[in-house]
Amino acid sequence: MKGSRRSGVAARLATALLMSVLASQARAADLVIDQVTVVSPQLNAPQPKQNVLIRDGRIVAVSAKPVSAAADAVRIDGRGKFLTPGLMDSHVHVGDVPGLPYGAADPVSNSLREAYTRQQPRSYLYYGVTQLLDLASLPEGIAAFEAQPQRPDLFRCGPAVVLDGYPSVFVDPSVRYRLLPDYIYEPANAATHPLPKGADAAQHTPEVIIDRIAASGARCVKIFIEDGFGGASDWPLMSKETLQRVRAATRKHGLLLLAHANAIDMQRIAVETQVDVLAHGLWNWNEYSTPQGVPPAIAAHLRDVHAKKIGYQPTLRVIAGLADLFREDTLKDPAYAKVVPAPLLQWYATPAGQWFKELSRQEMGGVPDMKAMHNYMVASSYGMRATKYLHDLGHPLLLGSDTPSAPTFGSQPGYDTYREMRMMAQSGIALPAIFRAATLNNVRQFGLDKDYGTVEAGKVANLLLLTANPLETMRAWTSIDRIILRGTVIKRESLAAPRE
Ligand SMILES: [Zn+2]
Known part of the structure; x- marks a missing residue:
């Protein structure tokens, strides 16, 4: 009796507690x-x-x-x-800190990363960005973002990189295989890029890697079709056969396939692979250079992109964000004080904080600031013209800033989403089309229209x-x-x- 009376009281207490919890939730x-x-x-x-x-x-x-x-x-x-509706930026990397070398783990870098991690989601919200799609961050970067109290809703793709290819070319091999263990081995490159010692080829097929990305809860897969920047053109690529296997595996899992590609030859490979989205605009077509408009070969490619309904993220800020390294007033921009944590902004102005600017200068043969900016602005104008051409065909664009696209302090969260829209406007895109790119087009492309994109x-x-x-x-x-x-x-x- 005693026991049952006590349990009766306990039950009533539990009910009262549950009611108060429900009431407080309501x-x-x-x-x-x-x-x-x-x-x-x-x-x-x-x-x-x-x-x-x-x-x-x-x-x-x-x-x-x-x-x-x-x-x-x-x-x-x-x-x-x-x-x-809140804006959606469908090309970001929340795990990378603008201006910090990839993988930097010294005490100064760690404390700057901490300050950035706290501010990053707030900076996106400051510019009205309430949904993000991350295209390639390590799980730690995603987890650190998700741990912040106020943050945009985050969705993500998983990266499928080819062994020794972009973007892992920037990371020392001993670190590379630890940071990016899920690479795809390309047998066609065996002579120049053999399987690392101790690795099992059966664990690095397109099917195994795409299975793993699907199991991680990603909604898309990003591949990288990039044979080099500037003078380089020898970075390894996936063969046609491997790309077809990647495409088949993503279809099997119902995952969208996105491609990093910004040169005309690389974008042709992406179109032949039947990717769903080009994760960059087309700005690398020096061989066809023309003072205005787009040359016939570029126009034909863009008409093909339109006919095949391939999603297109102009990512105009990629090149502009590199030019901003060389602009003397970049760090004095009042918007920077709003979105960059104070210690990081101070560090950018130090010689250590300028490492990527000097590296970029060296790669251009040690040119002065004005010449470096000019080089970037030429490429940038190509990207803007291609975007306008596609827009004039009636192609729906996708807003993606690629923040940060490189370790450049010229790219900052939220502010770059806004500046991407501003560059679209400067390219001649009508404001209603930019609004759609930032809202309905993005949510439809990535299957989020049930929840987002309209009022x-x-x-x-x-x-x-x-x-x-x-x-x-x-x-x-x-x-x-x-x-x-x-x-x-x-x-x-x-x-x-x-x-x-
Ligand atoms: Zn990117």
Whole structure:
């Protein structure tokens, strides 16, 4: 009897406890945005005077009529403001710190990495980026990002690299096989790139590596079709047969296949491999150089990309972010103080922090700053012209900044997503097309349209409240009033990097 009475009390206590837990969970107050102009890519035109109800992190209603919210709802006066979906950047690397050498683990690098890790997700949010797709980070980098309290929703691809190929060419072989153990062995390269001692070829086939990436929970696979930068053109590639096996294995798992390729010959290989997305724009076509527009061979390739409906990330900031190494005012840009942690910004200005700038200069034969910038700006103009040509064909573009594309301090989280959009505008892309690239095109391409990309009932409440209309001015993206992340309202300035 005693026992059962005690257990009866325990049961009642447990029930009471459960009820209070449920009540406290339900306590997340409703959020209502009154009388706001909704700007959303599925609409033909902005819709003024809408009332938006958000509950438990999702949009519940968008209506011209009053919405029925709980009495204690948080209310935002939306008059004079514009409500958009949060932006998606579909080409980032959250595990890499701009300006730090790959794999650096000395005490200074470690403390800079820590400061960066804390600020990085806040910097993306500061520029309205609420969804990210990481194309190739090590698990530690992903885990460090996911451990931050305020962060965009993160999705990822897994990298399938060929033995000794890009990007592992930048890492010392003894470190390489530890950092990137999941390489694909290419028998066609056996003479120049033999299997490392002790490795088992059966563990490095396309099928085994793609199985492993699929099991890791990635939603896509990124391959690298790159035979060298600048003077180099001897980096190993996958053979046609291996590429076909990679394609078949990704299809078997229902994974999208993305390709790093930015030169015309490399992009041709990507198209022949039937990749789903080109993870870079086309800016490397010196052999066809022309002062304006795109030459016939480039135009034919871009028409093929359009006809085959291959996703295209212009990543215009890749080359611009290298040019910025040589721009004397880069580190004095007021936006840097908002997105770069103070100790990292100070380090960039030191001789140690300029290592990649000097390395890049050496690779160009020791040229002065202005000549280096000129070299990059020529390549950059090719990329911009190719993007405009594709846009004029009616091809939907994908917003991807490739932050950071290289160990350059010229590429910074959030700010580069914004600057990518600005460069698209400078290329002649219409603002509504840029808006779609940042929202609906990205979420559709990567299978996230059930949850993101529009302001509609049922979607995750990752939203931006702007003080200008983004279909009319790029200034809208630098005058964000509030960021709404899964229904939680964040004031923009609270996301800026702390100044010490
Ligand atoms: Zn990249």
